[in-house]
Amino acid sequence: MQFLFTEYFEKEVLRKRPYLKREWCMRVVENPAHSEPQEGNRFRFWAPVAELDGRYLRVVTLEDKVTIHNAFPDRGFKP
Numbered sequence: 001m002q003f004l005f006t007e008y009f010e011k012e013v014l015r016k017r018p019y020l021k022r023e024w025c026m027r028v029v030e031n032p033a034h035s036e037p038q039e040g041n042r043f044r045f046w047a048p049v050a051e052l053d054g055r056y057l058r059v060v061t062l063e064d065k066v067t068i069h070n071a072f073p074d075r076g077f078k079p
Contacts, residue, residue: 001030004067013070020057024049025071028059033079042069046077 003026014020032045033056041063049057058074061067 001026001066003029006062006067006069009068009070013072017072020071021051022068024051024057025059025068028057028071029061029065029068034077046074046079 003022005022028047028049029045031047033047035043035045038044038060043061043063043065045059045061046056048054052073055073055075056077056079058070058072058077059068060070062069
């Protein structure tokens with residue numbers, strides 16, 4: 001799967017969270033533990049990331065499910 005990244009992701013998300021890796025985001029979207037639609041024609045994906053000590057990373061894509069728009073560790077997610 002060929003992933004794209006929004007300008008917001010590149011300029012804001014990675015600036016605010018420099019520890020995040022694009023590879024982790026792609027892995028979450030490819031193999032989510034859970035996913036669901038979000039308002040605004042976006043989709044949410046969650047998966048644990050070993051490099052984040054097993055914490056869940058939430059990745060938000062645009063409606064095409066290949067353009068990554070946002071990502072952050074989700075402390076409130078319960079599997």
